[in-house]
Amino acid sequence: MSLVSSSQASTVRYSSSLLGVKWLSLKNAVLRGNRWSYLAVLMFVLLVAWGEFAGTTRALEYVCDAGRGFLDFNRKCSIIGTSIASRVLENGLLVLGAGVTFSAITTAITTLYTSDDLNFLLAQPLPSARVFAVKLFDTYLSAAGIPSLLLVAPLMALGVFFQAAWWYFPLALLAAFITFALPVGLGATIAIGLMRLSPAGRVKEVATGLGVVMSAGLVYVIRAARPEDLLKQLNNIAADDNAIDKIVEQFGGAGNPFLPSSWASTFIWSSARGDFNNGIIFLTVLAILLMLIAHWLATKAYLEGWVRGLESSRVKLDPTKRQASIFENLLGRFGAAGHLITKDVRLLFRDATQWSQLLILVALGGVYVVSVRAVPGLDAGNAEQAKLYKNALGFLTIAFQGFVIAGVGVRMAFPSISLEGSGYWLLRTSPLSARQIVMAKFWGALPPTLLLALCLGWFAARSLDLTPIITAMSVLVGFSSAFVMTGLGVGIGAAVPRFKFDNPAEVAVSAGGLIYMGSAIIFGGILTVIAARPAYVSISDVRYSQGLEYFGSREGLLILGLMFILSVLGTILPMWFGWTRLDKHE
Amino acid sequence: MIEVQNFEKRFGRVAAVQNVSFSVPPGQVFGLLGPNGAGKTTTIRAMVGLTRPSSGLVRVAGFDVWKEPVKAKAAFGYIPDRPYLYGKLTARELLRFIAGLHKLKNAEPEINRWLEFFSLENFANELIETFSHGMKQKLTIIAAMLPEPPVLIVDEPMVGLDPKAAKQAREILAGYAAKGNTVLLTTHSLPVAEAVAHRIAVLDRGRVLAEGTLEELQNRTNEERSGVEGNTLERIFFKLVEEEALEREREKVIA
Numbered sequence: 001m002s003l004v005s006s007s008q009a010s011t012v013r014y015s016s017s018l019l020g021v022k023w024l025s026l027k028n029a030v031l032r033g034n035r036w037s038y039l040a041v042l043m044f045v046l047l048v049a050w051g052e053f054a055g056t057t058r059a060l061e062y063v064c065d066a067g068r069g070f071l072d073f074n075r076k077c078s079i080i081g082t083s084i085a086s087r088v089l090e091n092g093l094l095v096l097g098a099g100v101t102f103s104a105i106t107t108a109i110t111t112l113y114t115s116d117d118l119n120f121l122l123a124q125p126l127p128s129a130r131v132f133a134v135k136l137f138d139t140y141l142s143a144a145g146i147p148s149l150l151l152v153a154p155l156m157a158l159g160v161f162f163q164a165a166w167w168y169f170p171l172a173l174l175a176a177f178i179t180f181a182l183p184v185g186l187g188a189t190i191a192i193g194l195m196r197l198s199p200a201g202r203v204k205e206v207a208t209g210l211g212v213v214m215s216a217g218l219v220y221v222i223r224a225a226r227p228e229d230l231l232k233q234l235n236n237i238a239a240d241d242n243a244i245d246k247i248v249e250q251f252g253g254a255g256n257p258f259l260p261s262s263w264a265s266t267f268i269w270s271s272a273r274g275d276f277n278n279g280i281i282f283l284t285v286l287a288i289l290l291m292l293i294a295h296w297l298a299t300k301a302y303l304e305g306w307v308r309g310l311e312s313s314r315v316k317l318d319p320t321k322r323q324a325s326i327f328e329n330l331l332g333r334f335g336a337a338g339h340l341i342t343k344d345v346r347l348l349f350r351d352a353t354q355w356s357q358l359l360i361l362v363a364l365g366g367v368y369v370v371s372v373r374a375v376p377g378l379d380a381g382n383a384e385q386a387k388l389y390k391n392a393l394g395f396l397t398i399a400f401q402g403f404v405i406a407g408v409g410v411r412m413a414f415p416s417i418s419l420e421g422s423g424y425w426l427l428r429t430s431p432l433s434a435r436q437i438v439m440a441k442f443w444g445a446l447p448p449t450l451l452l453a454l455c456l457g458w459f460a461a462r463s464l465d466l467t468p469i470i471t472a473m474s475v476l477v478g479f480s481s482a483f484v485m486t487g488l489g490v491g492i493g494a495a496v497p498r499f500k501f502d503n504p505a506e507v508a509v510s511a512g513g514l515i516y517m518g519s520a521i522i523f524g525g526i527l528t529v530i531a532a533r534p535a536y537v538s539i540s541d542v543r544y545s546q547g548l549e550y551f552g553s554r555e556g557l558l559i560l561g562l563m564f565i566l567s568v569l570g571t572i573l574p575m576w577f578g579w580t581r582l583d584k585h586e
Numbered sequence: 587m588i589e590v591q592n593f594e595k596r597f598g599r600v601a602a603v604q605n606v607s608f609s610v611p612p613g614q615v616f617g618l619l620g621p622n623g624a625g626k627t628t629t630i631r632a633m634v635g636l637t638r639p640s641s642g643l644v645r646v647a648g649f650d651v652w653k654e655p656v657k658a659k660a661a662f663g664y665i666p667d668r669p670y671l672y673g674k675l676t677a678r679e680l681l682r683f684i685a686g687l688h689k690l691k692n693a694e695p696e697i698n699r700w701l702e703f704f705s706l707e708n709f710a711n712e713l714i715e716t717f718s719h720g721m722k723q724k725l726t727i728i729a730a731m732l733p734e735p736p737v738l739i740v741d742e743p744m745v746g747l748d749p750k751a752a753k754q755a756r757e758i759l760a761g762y763a764a765k766g767n768t769v770l771l772t773t774h775s776l777p778v779a780e781a782v783a784h785r786i787a788v789l790d791r792g793r794v795l796a797e798g799t800l801e802e803l804q805n806r807t808n809e810e811r812s813g814v815e816g817n818t819l820e821r822i823f824f825k826l827v828e829e830e831a832l833e834r835e836r837e838k839v840i841a
Contacts, residue, residue: 318711321698324682332686339686343675350674350713422670426729429634430687431660586637 018121018134041511048518052153055525060085060161077162088396089158090265093179095368095400096147097261099407100180104187105194106352107143111135112188112302113195132298136188143187144180145509146410146517151176155268162272171280172268178283179264185290189297196301260286336432340440344416354419368404369459388539394466395528395535398477401456402524405481406517408452413445413489414516415507417582418498434494434583438575442490449486453478468548469538473531480527480563484570485520491574492516495581523570530563587612588633588737588768593642595628595792602628603792606642610785612736615759615769617783619776619823625792626772627667630741633770634664646737647768660688663730667742669722673715677706677725680714681732688733700728704751719746727755731762738762740771744778756782780819788826795826 030038063084064077077085112135121131155172158164260283267279324332327345331338348354417437420427427437457478461471496512507513534556537544544550551560588610595603603625610616618626631637632644635651635658644651647661671680678697685693701707704724714722723746730738740759744752760782763769773779779786780800787797796806800819807825 317708319708320711321694322678322711323694328682335689336687339683342686343672343679343683346679347672347674422668423672425636425664425666425670426672426684427687428636429659429662429664430684431656432687433656584638 018126018130019137022134022138038511041515044515044518048514048521049153051522051525052150053157056154056157057161060158084392084396086265086269089269090262091400092403093176093261093265094259095404096151096407097179097183097259099404100144100147101183101187103411104139104143104183105191108136108139108184108188108191109195109352111138111142112191127299128302129295129299132295132302136184136294139188140181140184142506142509143184144177146513148177148180149514150517150521158268158272162274164272165274168271168274171271175264175267175280175283178280178287179260181287182260182283182290185287185294189290189294192294192297192301336430336436337440337443340427340432340437341444344441344444347419368400368456369463390464391466391470391535391539394461394464394470394474395531397460397464398470398474398531398535399524399528401453401460401474401478402481402485402527403521404456405449405453405478405485406520406524408449409445409485409489409520410508410513410517412449413441413486414493414513416441416445416490417494417578418501418507420497421499421501424497424499434579438490438494438579438582441494442486442575445490446482446486450479450482453482467538467545469534469544469550470531472548472551473534476560476563477527477531480567480570481524483567484523487571488519488523488574489516491576491578492519494575494578497582497585519574523566526566527563530559530566534559587645587647588616588739588770589643589645590629590633591643593629593632593644594640595625595632595637596640601792603632603789606789606792606794608787608794608797610768610770612768613763613766614784615763615771615782617779617786618770618772618789619774619779619786619819620772620789621827623791624789626789627741628792629789630739630770630772633739634662635659646739660733661735662737662739663733663735665726665730665738665740665743667745669719669726669746671714671722671725671729674713676711676713677701677717678710680725681728684729684732690733693732696732697728700732704728704754720748720751723747724751727758731758735767737768738770740769742773743771744773744775776819776823786819788823790827790830795830 060077060081064081112132115135115138118131118135121134122128152173155176156169159168159172263279263282267277267283270277270279328342331342334341417424454475457474457476458471460466461474466474492512492515493507496510496515498507498510498512501507534550537550537555539545550556588608590609591607593603593606594601606625606629608616618629620626628637632639633646633651635655638652646658649658649661651658675683678701681697681700682693685697690696698707701710704727706721706724706728709717709721714725717725723743727743730740738759743755743759747755756778759769759771763782763784771779771783783800785797785799786803788795788803796803798806800822803819803822803826807822807829
């Protein structure tokens, strides 16, 4: 009897500490890993955080200095600077939030339904809701972990800059985390519904596909509907061609009142300046509501959905001796790299967790373009002011462009080597060098990333009607970012591959993923700094406002040369590092 | 031809394999036997380029696996104990991929022949993720043999195979060596080793306890041939391992 009681007690202790088991695994991995590597990662993370903090502070000083004559109420920042900075924060949260939304459903399906440890966990005498809660936490870490971490330093910088009250710091972090928790909760809820309703046999594929289409559509519709325009009409706001205060009023006001990212940014911005805003209450209530719904659904449908996911489809045997496709023969002409790309393309389109990344890519691009077009105030003010404002915004989009491409890279280029998984032995024992493997992955990941980058650069420039020089810089930065961020992703991914994972989404949130994001952001920052000079010249110097003659000047050529050299080095060096390390990998 | 000279593999302070040397000439099947954790798989992983030796030399077909990896890898086929393959490829696509990596010309007839040999022709266009463990193992054997490498390195070939396929695999290994190729295999199935291996090495705790033909090992351990397949080698194996355990005990007592 005492034995039974003891066993029950240990089961209860175990069941109450599923997160404890996760923590123990992490602790063991850290303690038994190479401490110097961890120290290097820590130093790198601190460096990135410091860069973000310093960069945010410098950016705030810069924009707050613009239009000095019109200081806002606490006299820390100009009115126009306040407006621009708050809009940038909102757009940043929107773009990051959109990225999290797109990946949340696919991530939720992999963590909730296809993780290797589920067979073990769900066979234990545990309530399925408890397993679901742990897996939901995993989903948050996978889909929103990096965006959340990246926001910490800028939010702290904002508070320090405005000398915010103590309560700002925890509440600002809470607001940012909830902003990303919402799409994760929504993603998990939709995933449960889809897994329960999709036809047996193809549950995972259908659910992942539908999930991605639904979430992409959802965010796109919200953006394309431009709720701020609706509100503008309701309020019958008339644009006054000559009044700068109208621009500020439109630009600085609540731009997207129906989006949680807008509530979060309004709250963060207000509270940084000592003004408590209700946005945090809306966010918290919505988050609690969503968690309650998800929990209710989990108790009703999670286990059934998981069981359905295990059911296999009926095999229809096809004994024909199928020949290689034209595509396979064509790529095969490029040797081993061609065969590797053929294999990767096949896996990409057959694996729902992989092809959904392409949809994410398209949808992210769509949201970005629509968001740029939807910025209020573009058509207000006089022609000169509007032009100045558009070009300033155009320059800021260059910085965001790099960020979006980095976000795509961490899902496509970075995990490309790790996704070989347990099957990597096949490549490793084939007559292929590590360099060939890395190069093949690079050429496979580059086309979609380059296409996205060029589209972002071109459409943003077209939408805002930028000067030819800023348009050219926007496209060039896109071109450079695509090459460098793909090379960086494949290179770092090869240097620190992670072939063992419960679900593919974990690869992106590994230490290597953090290093990649940090490096990509640093490179994006360098490109933005380089682009600042031509952008300034095109706005301030009438000689260069209408054409591309600037790039024929000594300074223009120097800038183009610098970008070229940085792009080549930024692409090749990480890949060289990657294949050298991959060659030594055991 | 396989040459392993003074191979050592350390993981931190722990020596997984110490001073292992042997060579396998063309035309022979070499069996590497030992209990769990003896260092068989570590030795094989070093031969196929999955583990870097801490010291020593590993050559396959005359090429140092770590200095000339691409040439060495073009010269061997590897069958691992766990057949992890790309689940979202069909069997035929996987084999064409392998043929492409090895630059094989006109591989289709050979692919069809192998698929028919292992009765997989009806499943050739199905995704590998729908295959059983045994079917995956068969496919791994085909993938290793399709390029007709002069050296075949096999880690536990019989795991998951049905009796017919296991017999086929045994015949393939013996036949492949008979054509003048080199075969190295590790197995826990002592009857298999006794049936196909020309020479055998017994490893325990990372060291070679004995190496030779079945007769040489018999002489060394004073065991006689039993007449029951696998029984002779089994007795030799246990005697060697037990002798080693006793030796360790003696060393402990003296220390």
